[in-house]
Amino acid sequence: xxxxxxxxxxxxxxxxxxxxxxxxxxxxxxxxxxxxxxxxxxxxxxxxxxxxxxxxxxxxxxxxxxxxxxxxxxxxxxxxxxxxxxxxxxxxxxxxxxxxxxxxxxxxxxxxxxxxxxxxxxxxxxxxxxxxxxxxxxxxxxxxxxxxxxxxxxxxxxxxxxxxxxxxxxxxxxxxxxxxxxxxxxxxxxxxxxxxxxxxxxxxxxxxxxxxxxxxxxxxxxxxxxxxxxxxxxxxxxxxxxxxxxxxxxxxxxxxxxxxxxxxxxxxxxxxxxxxxxxxxxxxxxxxxxxxxxxxxxxxxxxxxxxxxxxxxxxxxxxxxxxxxxxxxxxxxxxxxxxxxxxxxxxxxxxxxxxxxxxxxxxxxxxxxxxxxxxxxxxxxxxxxxxxxxxxxxxxxxxxxxxxxxxxxxxxxxxxxxxxxxxxxxxxxxxxxxxxxxxxxxxxxxxxxxxxxxxxxxxxxxxxxxxxxxxxxxxxxxxxxxxxxxxxxxxxxxxxxxxxxxxxxxxxxxxxxxxxxxxxxxxxxxxxxxxxxxxxxxxxxxxxxxxxxxxxxxxxxxxxxxxxxxxxx
Ligand SMILES: Cc1ncc(COP(=O)(O)O)c(C=O)c1O
Numbered sequence: 001x002x003x004x005x006x007x008x009x010x011x012x013x014x015x016x017x018x019x020x021x022x023x024x025x026x027x028x029x030x031x032x033x034x035x036x037x038x039x040x041x042x043x044x045x046x047x048x049x050x051x052x053x054x055x056x057x058x059x060x061x062x063x064x065x066x067x068x069x070x071x072x073x074x075x076x077x078x079x080x081x082x083x084x085x086x087x088x089x090x091x092x093x094x095x096x097x098x099x100x101x102x103x104x105x106x107x108x109x110x111x112x113x114x115x116x117x118x119x120x121x122x123x124x125x126x127x128x129x130x131x132x133x134x135x136x137x138x139x140x141x142x143x144x145x146x147x148x149x150x151x152x153x154x155x156x157x158x159x160x161x162x163x164x165x166x167x168x169x170x171x172x173x174x175x176x177x178x179x180x181x182x183x184x185x186x187x188x189x190x191x192x193x194x195x196x197x198x199x200x201x202x203x204x205x206x207x208x209x210x211x212x213x214x215x216x217x218x219x220x221x222x223x224x225x226x227x228x229x230x231x232x233x234x235x236x237x238x239x240x241x242x243x244x245x246x247x248x249x250x251x252x253x254x255x256x257x258x259x260x261x262x263x264x265x266x267x268x269x270x271x272x273x274x275x276x277x278x279x280x281x282x283x284x285x286x287x288x289x290x291x292x293x294x295x296x297x298x299x300x301x302x303x304x305x306x307x308x309x310x311x312x313x314x315x316x317x318x319x320x321x322x323x324x325x326x327x328x329x330x331x332x333x334x335x336x337x338x339x340x341x342x343x344x345x346x347x348x349x350x351x352x353x354x355x356x357x358x359x360x361x362x363x364x365x366x367x368x369x370x371x372x373x374x375x376x377x378x379x380x381x382x383x384x385x386x387x388x389x390x391x392x393x394x395x396x397x398x399x400x401x402x403x404x405x406x407x408x409x410x411x412x413x414x415x416x417x418x419x420x421x422x423x424x425x426x427x428x429x430x431x432x433x434x435x436x437x438x439x440x441x442x443x444x445x446x447x448x449x450x451x452x453x454x455x456x457x458x459x460x461x462x463x464x465x466x467x468x469x470x471x472x473x474x475x476x477x478x479x480x481x482x483x484x485x486x487x488x489x490x491x492x493x494x495x496x497x498x499x500x501x502x503x504x505x506x507x508x509x510x511x512x513x514x515x516x517x518x519x520x521x522x523x524x525x526x527x528x529x530x531x532x533x534x535x536x537x538x539x540x541x542x543x544x545x546x547x548x549x550x551x552x553x554x555x556x557x558x559x560x561x562x563x564x565x566x567x568x569x
Contacts (some may be wrong), residue, residue: 022310043539045377052427053503057475059534060127065118067121068553071111077118109553114288128534135504137424138236139448139493140282142312142334142417147404150337150397158396163388163426166372173392175374177365177527180349180399187410188328189321190351195332195390196361200309201236202385203329203348206306208244209382210327210352210359211274214303217380224273224301230259232281235484236309246273257285259436263498264293268300276305282483282493283437283447284421294324303327303356312497313446316411322353327352332394337401347381347394359559361385369518416445420505425449427509431516435461448495452488462519462526464490469537472531474511 083093114122163175169446181193192309197203198332208227215221227241228249238248249267251259258281275297280286287293306320306328312335320328332347333340342344352360364374374389405413422444428434433456436449453464468478482491496505519526530536542548550556 020347030102041371052506052508052512052513054474054507055509057473058532060124061534062124062128064121064124064128066553067111067113067118068109069111070117070121072423073112074452075112075114075117077113077115077276084128088353108302122240134475134477135500135508137496137500137505137508138340138480139284139450140310140483141340141480142310142447142495142497143333143340144334144497145335146339146397147149147336147400150400152488153400154393154396158393161392161422163392171372174365174374174395175246175367176399177389177392177395178367178372180271180395180402181365183399183402184330184349184351187315187319188330188351189319191354192357192360192364193322193349193351194364195347195349195395196385197329197348197350198328198350198386198391199333199346200234200307200331201240203350204240204305204307205234206348206350206361206382206385207274207276207329208240208246209536210356211246211303211305212244213359213380214356214380215273220273220301224271226269226271227273227279228267228275228302230277230281231485231487232257232283232285233276233278234307234309237276237278237305241276245511252502255438256282256441256443257283258287259294260314261289261296265295268296268302270301271301272297272302274303274305275309278310279308280446283450284313284448284493285438285441285443285493286313286446288443291323295537298324305329309334311412312495315414317414320403321353327356332391332398336398336535337404338394338397345394347390347391347545349398350415363389365389414447416498417496418444420500421445421447421449421494421499423502424494424496424505424509428512431509431513432456432520433516434492434512436475437491447497448493449489450482450488450493454489455494456519457490458517460523462479462523464492465514466526466529467492467515467519470515471511472530475512475532476508 066408092381102121158173161170163170167174171418177195182196184193185191194206197206211227211457212221215224225245225247227238227246228251229238229241230251231253238250241248251263251267254260254263258279264275275293277293279290302322303326306323307324308314308320308328309331311330315335319441328351330336330349330351331340332338332349333345338345338347350360357364358378359382360378361384362378362381363374363376366373377426402410425445426449428436433453435452437454438453453462453467456467457463464481468481472478480493480495482488494508496508515526528537547559550559
């Protein structure tokens with residue numbers, strides 16, 4: 001406990017930059033809640049009652065034109081020397097190889113800019129993004145540090161390769177993919193992996209397609225047309241079931257946040273094709289009856305698929321196959337150290353047991369003891385879910401992550417994730433207006449917890465969207481709210497993962513506490529946030545109106561009839 005804690009909490013330092021000094025009476029109406037916030041004038045930061053240090057923050061603002069509006073005729077980023085005469089004499093000029101009907105008649109409308117201009121321009125833009133570089137405990141996404149050395153190796157070793165190169169010249173990268181497959185087999189107990197799915201959602205779709213083929217081969221496809229799932233399983237599972245032609249049976253949660261086993265027993269029948277579920281579920285609650293559930297579905301003749309996007313809660317501690325699952329999927333873009341955010345490049349690694357491997361997307365990487373191969377001779381494959389063998393840079397970085405962590409590191413990451421989340425829960429316990437969902441459940445949450453700002457919203461009119469925006473004024477990334485369905489009002493789902501220090505978690509909790517207090521004290525300030533970011537609130541009505549936005553420069557000129565950008569637009 002710091003010396004400030006017993007001090008006079010009625011005085012506040014200069015918060016005029018934020019213009020949001022929080023008075024002691026902010027907690028009026030909250031019983032005997034203490035005065036929450038007082039200032040520690042260390043380095044301009046404000047130290048909260050529970051130790052979290054909240055720093056001053058101001059986003060950069062550049063009066064930056066679009067790249068299309070920059071440049072001057074004749075400026076160049078790179079100039080290439082003319083080819084040697086000896087070369088053109090031998091193979092002719094490059095132009096000679098462009099067919100007549102593929103030739104441009106006019107020069108492309110590109111800005112003529114030098115390298116330093118380009119560098120400065122994109123640096124400025126990057127400074128103006130909200131980014132994902134600060135404290136980002138995004139629930140169900142396990143935001144992690146993505147190693148720069150991975151990026152470097154990707155650029156040097158993977159980018160120059162082409163998937164249509166002769167297999168002999170790809171032995172190194174095939175070995176990495178094969179080894180990653182082996183590591184995941186070790187971690188999950190599955191017999192073979194495909195990395196072709198470009199997301200968790202695509203991997204769920206791989207499963208439903210494979211299930212369809214499996215049932216057809218058994219002559220049961222017409223009969224088994226139902227897939228069972230749970231309400232707090234990510235929506236891509238029922239969606240994938242539906243797209244593959246199955247009916248979806250959704251089990252509602254019981255008092256512990258997951259469905260009662262009796263509900264599953266009632267749901268299974270000779271129509272059951274399979275079970276698709278997330279565990280721990282989207283609320284961060286683990287269903288401890290999972291192996292019993294698998295037996296019930298197997299006894300009814302169905303297959304079980306485990307969406308392990310939340311693997312950060314159990315990796316190295318339990319294995320999908322040991323629990324009895326027939327197939328499972330893992331996010332190389334979340335759990336395995338690749339960036340997730342902005343819907344960027346992703347890979348849902350899909351694993352299954354031996355009998356199902358014949359249906360895996362094509363190709364898969366095999367090893368005959370000496371040489372690695374791309375096996376495309378797969379008559380029972382469900383086909384391709386995307387081009388080539390998937391996103392190889394992500395596979396490289398996942399492989400590196402597993403190597404860097406090692407078995408002990410992986411287990412430790414789980415321990416830290418659970419500890420971090422439970423510590424954050426403790427810090428958020430008495431934040432005004434914030435409630436943990438399924439409060440009556442006593443079992444501890446796993447790596448994340450879903451909360452609701454419903455009470456705060458009713459009291460103040462401030463929404464969860466307002467709060468996440470105001471949080472960015474503290475230089476902290478806006479948080480993840482919730483997957484569908486939004487059964488809890490004004491949801492909020494943080495997940496610290498293994499990467500946030502104790503101090504980060506404390507800062508995060510303190511910033512949330514301050515925003516909550518401000519919502520009671522000065523709701524308009526929160527509703528009109530962000531104030532310290534490079535842009536303020538955009539008019540969402542205009543974003544939804546296709547007449548008012550333009551995704552390309554050509555569309556901009558067509559719609560607005562000018563190459564002058566109106567800053568107000
Ligand atoms: C549990 C779970 N499953 C599946 C998905 C879908 O993954 P993706 O966004 O890669 O399609 C998510 C995404 O957040 C998830 O949390």
